Amino acid sequence: xxxxxxxxxxxxxxxxxxxxxxxxxxxxxxxxxxxxxxxxxxxxxxxxxxxxxxxxxxxxxxxxxxxxxxxxxxxxxxxxxxxxxxxxxxxxxxxxxxxxxxxxxxxxxxxxxxxxxxxxxxxxxxxxxxxxxxxxxxxxxxxxxxxxxxxxxxxxxxxxxxxxxxxxxxxxxxxxxxxxxxxxxxxxxxxxxxxxxxxxxxxxxxxxxxxxxxxxxxxxxxxxxxxxxxxxxxxxxxxxxxxxxxxxxxxxxxxxxxxxxxxxxxxxxxxxxxxxxxxxxxxxxxxxxxxxxxxxxxxxxxxxxxxxxxxxxxxxxxxxxxxxxxxxxxxxxxxxxxxxxxxxxxxxxxxxxxxxxxxxxxxxxxxxxxxxx
Numbered sequence: 001x002x003x004x005x006x007x008x009x010x011x012x013x014x015x016x017x018x019x020x021x022x023x024x025x026x027x028x029x030x031x032x033x034x035x036x037x038x039x040x041x042x043x044x045x046x047x048x049x050x051x052x053x054x055x056x057x058x059x060x061x062x063x064x065x066x067x068x069x070x071x072x073x074x075x076x077x078x079x080x081x082x083x084x085x086x087x088x089x090x091x092x093x094x095x096x097x098x099x100x101x102x103x104x105x106x107x108x109x110x111x112x113x114x115x116x117x118x119x120x121x122x123x124x125x126x127x128x129x130x131x132x133x134x135x136x137x138x139x140x141x142x143x144x145x146x147x148x149x150x151x152x153x154x155x156x157x158x159x160x161x162x163x164x165x166x167x168x169x170x171x172x173x174x175x176x177x178x179x180x181x182x183x184x185x186x187x188x189x190x191x192x193x194x195x196x197x198x199x200x201x202x203x204x205x206x207x208x209x210x211x212x213x214x215x216x217x218x219x220x221x222x223x224x225x226x227x228x229x230x231x232x233x234x235x236x237x238x239x240x241x242x243x244x245x246x247x248x249x250x251x252x253x254x255x256x257x258x259x260x261x262x263x264x265x266x267x268x269x270x271x272x273x274x275x276x277x278x279x280x281x282x283x284x285x286x287x288x289x290x291x292x293x294x295x296x297x298x299x300x301x302x303x304x305x306x307x308x309x310x311x312x313x314x315x316x317x318x319x320x321x322x323x324x325x326x327x328x329x330x331x332x333x334x335x336x337x338x339x340x341x342x343x344x345x346x347x348x349x350x351x352x353x354x355x356x357x358x359x360x361x362x363x364x365x366x367x368x369x370x371x372x373x
Contacts, residue, residue, distance in 0.1 A: 002062065007079045014038045046081045050074055050089060058087035059127050070127055090130065094121045094273060097140050102148045103283050104155045110165035111283040114151055114175070118143055119274035123264050130269030139268050143183075150182045151175060160196030163213050169280045174198045176277045177253050183272060187263045188252055191245045195226070204246045 014035055022031035050058045052073040060069040060078070062085060071087060078085040099116040106112060120139070122130045133139050154161045154175065155168060162168040181188060181197055191197055202209035203223050211219055219226040230239050255261045259274040310333060317329040 003077075003079055003085065006084060010042055010079060011039065014042065042079070043077070046077045046079050048076045048078050048081060048087050050076055050087070054091055054093045056089045057092050057122075057124050057127060058089050059131065061086045061088060066128055066131065068128060070124060088131070090122055090127055090135075092122045092124055094119055095136060095140075097143065099144050099147055102152075104152050106155055106162065106165045106168050107158070108164040112155070112165050112168050112280055113283040114280050115278040116147060116179075117274070117276045117278070118147075118272065119259060120270045120272050123266075123269050123271050126264070126266055126269040128269065129266060133268045133270075139270055142268060146183060147179055150179055154178050154198070157196075158214060160198040165282055167212050169282065171198075172277050172280055173253075174201060175280065176257070176275060177201050177249055179277070180253050180256055180275055181249060183265065183275070184252065184263045186266065189245045189248050191242065191249065193242055195229075197246075197249070199226070200242065200246050201250065204243050205250075 017038065018031040018035035021034045022028055025031070048058065048071070050056050050071050050073045055073055057073065058071040058076070060067050060071060064086070066088070076087075078087060081087075097118045097120065099118060101113045101115065103111050103113055120143075122136075130139065133142060160178075162171050162174075178198060181191070191200065193200065199211075199215055199219065202211065202215070203219075203226055208223060211221070211223065234242070252261070252263070253275075256263075256272065256275040261273045261275070263272045264270070265272060310330070313333050314326055314329045317333070318324050318326055321329075
């Protein structure tokens with residue numbers, strides 16, 4: 001409206017100037033030339049190019065003050081550009097923000113880190129709030145603070161968080177839901193319950209997710225105490241409504257995981273498209289302890305596999321060679337595999353050469369068919 005009014009005033013003024021020139025000179029061509037020249041200068045000076053690659057939008061300012069008017073990409077006209085009106089160009093492409101890692105301390109005083117990324121874009125319908133939040137740099141800082149604080153609160157909570165670091169590293173889905181609810185609270189139906197959201201997500205999952213130790217003590221090993229609370233305090237319709245609210249949250253989390261989200265945060269002037277927690281992992285001394293534990297578990301599994309293989313070979317030998325005892329078979333196997341410094345042909349084993357050769361042949365066949373040394 002203001003742009004149209006100013007444009008009308010300027011063109012009216014140009015025509016008046018033409019009339020004055022004509023009255024002073026008496027030559028109408030001078031007046032027309034003045035009108036055309038001033039009009040062309042006015043139009044040319046008001047042309048503004050809003051870039052389209054990458055896509056931009058422009059927030060219009062009036063005497064330096066931001067307005068709610070937004071110009072789309074392309075050639076646009078601003079009367080008296082740089083004098084009365086101006087434009088602030090804003091890149092509206094999607095921004096992939098890898099949230100800087102923070103270290104969080106779990107209830108068992110272990111250190112963990114969360115790999116998290118957020119894809120967002122400026123909301124073209126709310127660019128004023130985007131600028132008020134500090135633009136891209138400011139929004140990233142705010143998102144980091146919100147995400148870190150919520151994760152920290154969840155990790156340290158006796159009510160809803162994991163009991164130890166091992167539960168934390170396997171609670172990726174819960175953490176994502178908690179964070180989505182915090183960021184998008186205004187766009188998600190309120191979960192009207194004092195019961196922690198993480199607990200409700202587990203209970204209403206299909207199939208139900210087992211409670212952690214803290215939840216088990218409070219709500220029962222199979223959620224029986226929680227179900228009793230529902231029966232005593234809620235009617236079936238209220239339980240169903242609670243279930244639907246949790247289901248909506250899960251659907252939002254699924255959309256965000258796939259990058260299909262389109263949820264606005266009006267206070268920041270952005271739209272969230274994707275929320276990803278790629279990994280919750282131990283850090284520092286906790287990581288070293290976890291690596292050592294994993295190494296020991298791997299070694300134990302390897303040793304168990306080896307023992308099972310030797311047992312299979314002992315069973316195979318005693319079954320195929322008449323008179324061979326389990327002890328003799330084990331000694332022969334260990335000798336052949338180099339575990340005992342003895343030659344398999346030594347008479348101490350007290351077997352005939354034919355038996356020894358049969359043993360060698362069977363061990364060779366067994367090894368090549370899937371056993372191995």
